[in-house]
């Protein structure tokens with residue numbers, strides 16, 4: 001009962017009208033890539049400075065109800081010594097933690113990948129909980145081609161996502177289940193829709209097998225989009241209609257909320273798509289954002305690693321968060 005109450009109160013704190021999530025959980029390699037675009041070295045101090053900047057943005061809690069952190073950040077402190085998870089919580093932003101340990105090639109399935117991190121997960125969750133984390137995230141990745149992902153990759157990743165989600169719920173941590181169908185490649189929107197439907201169907205089948213309580217989890221899918229290098233790019237309305245149609249076929253209404261990833265869309269595209277999705281009529285779940293790049297790119301470009309740019313960077317983040325908050329209500333105006 002205590003665990004159920006903890007799960008429900010975390011869901012209630014996160015799922016709020018016009019609010020979404022900030023994904024700031026880049027692993028060591030990924031944050032180094034992002035910093036390279038602004039000529040900043042990825043040192044522990046620079047990562048601390050950047051994530052302190054994000055979390056201390058005045059007013060961010062108006063549009064962001066949760067933040068996904070990387071393990072290192074859970075143990076870091078702001079300049080005044082306050083732990084970063086507590087700085088987030090003081091802004092009304094629930095701290096969460098990425099718990100997968102990344103992806104590797106899936107054996108006997110050339111071109112497919114599988115996400116790792118189940119061994120020892122229950123023990124790690126206890127540690128993260130003590131550091132203030134109330135929810136978690138696990139990302140499965142699906143490469144798309146005419147033959148990928150294989151049936152094996154779809155099944156193996158669904159099974160891992162479901163095991164992760166069950167372990168989290170047992171620990172009183174709300175799981176975010178994230179199957180990302182990549183937009184890299186030259187596939188059509190039809191192929192993306194076909195793969196996404198297959199993947200999501202398999203994921204919810206596995207969640208059911210593992211008795212995951214849908215009311216106490218959040219779902220983080222990719223949108224249905226053509227591959228980046230496909231010749232005919234889709235219009236905003238088409239992306240919205242295809243995305244909502246696939247979600248409607250595969251995601252039970254009991255799921256507490258759907259929080260999209262941005263996956264390489266520009267900040268403007270990610271907002272416009274979310275807005276159009278929220279204008280498509282009656283849907284059973286709240287549909288909002290859990291963006292990494294689409295929220296962080298503008299402030300990162302404003303910051304460039306310089307203390308004198310912190311204010312401008314925070315303004316850029318707040319503005320993007322405000323626009324996505326509006327998109328989550330279907331009233332974004334580019």
Ligand code: 13P
Nearest residue numbers: 023261262263291292293
């Ligand atoms: P993007 O929005 O940059 O895709 O990041 C979201 C995320 O959490 C990926 O795991």
